[in-house]
Amino acid sequence: MMNTLTLDIADGAPQVRAAKIRLSGMADDRAMLRAAADLTRDLQTPRPLIxxxxxxxxxxxxxxxxxxxxLLPVGWAIASAVLAVLALYRASLFIHEITHMKHSELPGFRVGWNLLLGMPLMLPSFMYEGIHTIHHTRTRYGTVEDPEYLPLALMKPWSLPLFLLVSVLMPVGLLLRFGVLGPLSLLSPKLRRIVVGKYSGLQINPKFERKAPEGEFARQWRWQEIGASIVAVSLIGTTFAGVLPLRALLIFMAVISGVAVLNQVRTLVAHLWENEGEPLTVTAQYLDSVNVPGGFLPYVWAPVGLRYHALHHLLPSLPYHSLGEAHRRLEAALGQGSTYSGAHYPSLRGLVGRLAASTMKQRAQ
Structure with missing residues (x-):
């Protein structure tokens, strides 16, 4: 798969539209990998206070x-809803950190996150744990076995709006998963296999089917699912009983939908999505991923370190608060024109435009 490189000047900044690379068969840049490891050894410890x-x-x-x-009048309610989406979006993205962290270094954080946010929003961490680590597996990234990868850049134009529409409907899916299917699956082994395999992970690859949990993870899964199901059943039951106003439920679901849509937009630009299913080297995975290191807006739409998503693929265990310093060190050591700088992009708009343009090329094929 051959891609091309062009530069376009927009808003006074060079904008990379594509990169002339061949992902398949690309050799690793040993100098970059060595620098990434050597320059960040003192940044590996998570800071609990942060x-x-x-x-x-x-x-x-x-x-x-x-x-x-x-509770507020309409004008203030809309402003509050926007703030709720942004704040809960940031809080929810700590699920990504939970997936990568050594829990002994942050004791109680996974439990606290699930009790305070994961279960109340029906997004318990088991929905991501055991899923996301596969995405980082050397031989599975970008293949049909990767739960978090679709070659979106090589798909038809209608795939992008459909991708976003799925996230709009996420709160309805969560209510059904935890309020209906989860409890019913306890009565049917066949339904339970389907629920575990297809409806128990934050995955975008429809062909992926996860395995049943084992050991300590199974115990984590169990109490998290019970908690999320209690929330879902309570929401459904109290709304039907007239205790919880329907308006309140709809606003709650709209905020969750907003969080999901914002995350789905970020997901659209987390990678270039140009791999056609072959295993890639770490360097190729890095160049198929995206850093947006400049400006203020990435702190809003890609918080908790996700503006450095490509760097995260180089150093997946690095705490989110260390990624900015790691980026500065690697930039200084490797410089402009290096492989490392090849994953940097200036804006969300440019990345979405690049992806949309790529899908338009598939329309005639």
Whole structure:
């Protein structure tokens, strides 16, 4: 698969539209990999105060704003809903950190996150744990066995709006998963296999089917699923009983939908999505991924370190608060024109435009 490189000047900044690389068969850039490992050895330890402070502040602001969206007059309610989406989005993205962290280094964080956010929003961490690590597996990234990869750049134009539409409907799916299918699956082994395999992961690859959990992870899964199901059944039951106003439920679901859509937009530009299913080297995976290191807006739409998504693929265990410093060190050591700089892009708009343009080329094929 051969791609081309062009530069376009937009808003006074060079914008990379494509990169002339061949992902398949690309050799690893040993100098970059060695520098990434050597220059970040002192950045590997997560800082509990940053994790807890960031998460708790984001969750508190998000829940307060959600209450405002439900209780305040229309104008203030809309502003509160927007704030709730942004804050709860940031808080929810700590699920990504939970997937990668050594839990002994942040004791209680997974439990606290699930109790305060994962179960109340029906997004328990088991939906991502055991899924996302496969995406980082050397031989599975970008293949049909990768739960988080689709060659979106090589698909038809209608695939992008459909990709976003799925996220709009996410809260309905979560209510059905945890409020209906989950409890019913306890009565039917066949249904349980389907629920576990197809409806228990935040995955985008429809061909992926996850395996049943084992050992300690199975115990984690069990209590998290029970908690999320209690929330879902309570929401459904109290709404039908007239205890919870339908308006309140719809606003709650709209905020979750907003969080899901924002995350789906970020997912659209997390990679170039140009791999055709072959295993790739770490360097090729890096160049198929995206850093958006400049400007303020990436802090909003790609928070908790995800503006450095390509760097994260080089150093998946690096805490999110260390990625900015790691990026500065690698930039200084490797310089412009290096393989490392080949994954940097200036804006969300340019990346979405590149992806849309690529799908348009598939229309006639």
């Amino acid at each position: 994790y807890w402070g960031d998460f708790l502040a984001s969750a508190a602001i998000g829940y307060a704003a959600l209450a405002g969206a439900i």
